[in-house]
Amino acid sequence: MRIDILTLFPQIFPGPFSSGIFQRAVNSxxxxxxxxxxxxxxxxxxxxxxxxxxGGGAGMVLKPEPIFEAVAQIKETLKPxxxxxxxxxxxxxxxxxxxxxxxxxELSGHSHLIIICGHYEGFDERVRQYLATDEISIGDYVxxxxxxxxxxxxxxxxxxxxxxxxxxxxxxxxxxxxxLLEYPQYTRPAVYRGWPVPEVLLSGNHAQIARxxxxxxxxxxxxxxxxxxxxAQLSPEERQLVSRLKKDGTC
Ligand code: 6GU
Numbered sequence: 539m540r541i542d543i544l545t546l547f548p549q550i551f552p553g554p555f556s557s558g559i560f561q562r563a564v565n566s567x568x569x570x571x572x573x574x575x576x577x578x579x580x581x582x583x584x585x586x587x588x589x590x591x592x593g594g595g596a597g598m599v600l601k602p603e604p605i606f607e608a609v610a611q612i613k614e615t616l617k618p619x620x621x622x623x624x625x626x627x628x629x630x631x632x633x634x635x636x637x638x639x640x641x642x643x644e645l646s647g648h649s650h651l652i653i654i655c656g657h658y659e660g661f662d663e664r665v666r667q668y669l670a671t672d673e674i675s676i677g678d679y680v681x682x683x684x685x686x687x688x689x690x691x692x693x694x695x696x697x698x699x700x701x702x703x704x705x706x707x708x709x710x711x712x713x714x715x716x717x718l719l720e721y722p723q724y725t726r727p728a729v730y731r732g733w734p735v736p737e738v739l740l741s742g743n744h745a746q747i748a749r750x751x752x753x754x755x756x757x758x759x760x761x762x763x764x765x766x767x768x769x770a771q772l773s774p775e776e777r778q779l780v781s782r783l784k785k786d787g788t789c
Contacts, residue, residue, distance in 0.1 A: 655684030
């Protein structure tokens with residue numbers, strides 16, 4: 539996957555992308571991230587990227603020209619075989635559609651993403667209307683720029699790419715992967731400060747362990763994020779378990 543990120547603050551990007559799982563994915567050629575400074579696509583003498591809003595008001599608005607130009611130049615570098623259709627052009631804004639695991643899954647199916655980070659009071663509306671194909675927000679709060687949102691989105695998407703995690707199972711069992719929170723995990727020692735690991739996990743009975751984990755995931759989701767259960771893929775027996783837990787008042 540190729541990811542091009544447009545930003546006014548390129549210097550903050552290497553951080554999360556230069557360690558651990560992400561760096562391994564880059565080194566093994568599974569992902570290539572290109573960071574572009576929007577300022578490099580200006581033609582005015584002082585490399586000005588923003589201007590005051592028409593109609594007056596506080597704050598500054600990002601000018602359309604450098605953003606359009608940057609995206610055009612990125613698209614020009616695309617080789618015809620490098621993906622079927624044009625890449626999505628994703629605008630990061632608190633007004634976008636909410637980011638979640640399902641959106642990450644969707645994005646991970648593209649061979650190329652172009653991501654635009656906003657700053658100041660916002661973008662010239664024509665960037666939204668005529669350049670972006672998608673708008674994403676990472677939550678109902680306001681960041682001072684799209685950079686942190688880009689890091690969140692790119693990290694989430696990249697770990698879903700085949701080959702990035704050690705085993706396919708690692709992302710399959712993640713919280714949210716099947717619409718549920720993850721089951722509790724334990725490692726040695728079997729008893730720590732008198733607190734034992736659940737017996738079933740030491741049993742070696744893999745069918746029983748799988749059943750226990752699934753039930754724990756459901757129970758935990760019901761306790762912490764009951765609204766997630768409406769959309770989770772549950773068997774009829776599991777739906778019954780949910781009704782029973784609700785009735786018992788265990789949750
Ligand atoms: Cl994508 N950008 C900004 N500036 N703030 C946000 C956001 C994005 N998502 C949540 N808050």
